[in-house]
Amino acid sequence: MPQVSERGERMPGSPIRRLVPLANKAIERGVKVYRLNIGQPDVPTPPEALEALRNIDRKVLEYSPSEGLLSLRKKLREYYRRFKINVDVDDIIVTTGGSEAVLFAFMACLDPGDEIIVPEPAYANYMAFAISAGAKIVTVPSNIDNGFELPPVEEFEKLITPRTKGILICNPNNPTGYLYTMKEMLQIRDMVLKYDLFLFSDEVYREFCYTGAPYISAFHLPGIEENVVLIDSVSKRYNECGIRIGALITKHKELKKNVMKFCQARLSPPLLGQLVAEASIDTSPEYMLATYNEYVERRKFMIDQINQIPGCYTPIPMGAFYTVVRLPVDDADKFCRWCLEEFEYEGQTIFMAPASGFYTTPGMGKNEVRMAYVLEKEELAKALLVLRKALEAYNAGQSTSSDAVDR
């Protein structure tokens, strides 16, 4: 039997998805599982989008252009202009989700052995895409105790080598919910200029900023217009994660040309998703505001509740819909598995993403989890009660506790 690749062996399992089989088994046992592991909101997709889907009037579901439908790219230009991101239609390449935008950005910018610097904790799949491209992610730890603000510039500079090709940020941040300040963004810009780097900026959560502080796009920073590679997705803002439509935006001519070669190789992004995405951009301000207000409430509720559980701590996330929580456990990975495999409280359990998968520095995030506030308040309330009970049971000697079910 032939051997699989080392690359495949080195690929990390997704911290968000690798426990799914355990969750499925819990469900099979009849346990209700609260899914706080994944950024899959329960908010309905906009009616405009569903209506567009029902009214698709095509006889042949054919390939679209490799760079995406022109009509969608025009709509996206209009959308970005609302956020003072001045890009042309030609700068916008439609991708199969934000995921493909990250993959193609890495493939077209990085050669095997090239390095990019990323503040950690970071969205775990960046690591996976870097491994796919043979590139190396070098991480600068940020700290839960100061709310995961940008680490000092010196910490970045220490890591710069001749192979450093870029910096990657996610803003607002997944998993921390941090929103970079203008001061921090200018520090990043200065580094990008000084070392002539790419700035990969994942801004898929731009609609979700809760503190009144401004959202600053990488494209707002003067002087690095050709260094910026913007990663975007319609998944989160219109609650349509399944349609797999994202975008890679760049003004770097050579890069555009090369990204297009990767686009042509996979022929085209999904046609149906593009039609839905296009209609979604016309979603009413009322829908967007209602979604926003829903998250504002969930966020307040969730953070307040978590910080009342003995031994738990989470800083207030300023954006997105995640938060990183420090738990009073020895090993959050073990605890998350235990919740799915061995614990139940009144027939319920909780599914969280162990934060260790969002760090590359060994040992970091060992007692942290990422939680997504993507469920309704009533569900969140039940989930957090289950968490409280689970922590009590786990720390009282795990499966000897009366709340736990031996298996």
Place this chain on the structure above:
Amino acid sequence: MPQVSERGERMPGSPIRRLVPLANKAIERGVKVYRLNIGQPDVPTPPEALEALRNIDRKVLEYSPSEGLLSLRKKLREYYRRFKINVDVDDIIVTTGGSEAVLFAFMACLDPGDEIIVPEPAYANYMAFAISAGAKIVTVPSNIDNGFELPPVEEFEKLITPRTKGILICNPNNPTGYLYTMKEMLQIRDMVLKYDLFLFSDEVYREFCYTGAPYISAFHLPGIEENVVLIDSVSKRYNECGIRIGALITKHKELKKNVMKFCQARLSPPLLGQLVAEASIDTSPEYMLATYNEYVERRKFMIDQINQIPGCYTPIPMGAFYTVVRLPVDDADKFCRWCLEEFEYEGQTIFMAPASGFYTTPGMGKNEVRMAYVLEKEELAKALLVLRKALEAYNAGQSTSSDAVDR
């Protein structure tokens, strides 16, 4: 400005799509362009599939499982059984088109520097995906004069090195239309066994075999069940290229595990496409037969017509819906460009894919093009008349001909 990757520079432009900008310009000039360059059939998508689309009754267009919807995987198992391909649901991983299946197969089987052997001409994007994975495609030329049959085993064996990890075939073949015989398939099997290789088998055109000769799946070959990586797609058989649904099928446990890591990194295949694909598998036999008969007619018409054009030759394709044509020109790439940029006949021109992009051996395919018989007979007739006129004009001194328009 930071430098793009060498990998991106090395990526080939798609021979199928790289001339699209020239075609678009011709259209802008008011020229009617017959698109024989791309496997985008004009046959309508099955009514069952379009009906399923109109009836999607979901409030949230959410992520699907990374391996695809269970209901779709079950339907696919049923579908494969009709072709005596006995695979389990767990062996089937749904991908974003056959393209992603190829990419993930390479990523999970091949490390940088690993080699696979492929008979050429071959679907150009294999090269692109190999470059993405840092792997090397080594080609064995097949020959238009014997209809592109499998080159002798010795030619493969000459190329085997310690880095050889697999053989890739496309059967029925894109671009040649060749269908491998049982004798050839057994020769491939013996090599796979002897050298312990992966056999990547792209069988997306299995529904289109025209000569009565049997379709032989790699999974029909005894003794190499765990070496086979089957690449599939619903695009061609149900005329729904735009939905981007394919599959990677393997019984190799370690490989399955590793492919799943790449699947998790990109979260999920397109939800809407999966729903359409699932409904498509229930397409009526009448639809499938009508489509088949349509290609039978187009194939006969197209091949007969081409072989009547002075200096043109194409062997009879046994499957798929492409054929490779030898043209009486110095350089088919130049000729294809010229057709789009400089030529028109009664306001029409023809768009073909230069075959050089399907070969890696320099100089091969220089006077060949790939044509897809994906248009109705009436359109094909007009396209081939344009081709005849274009060849006359080109060889009469190119733009000095009265048929050509100087630009």
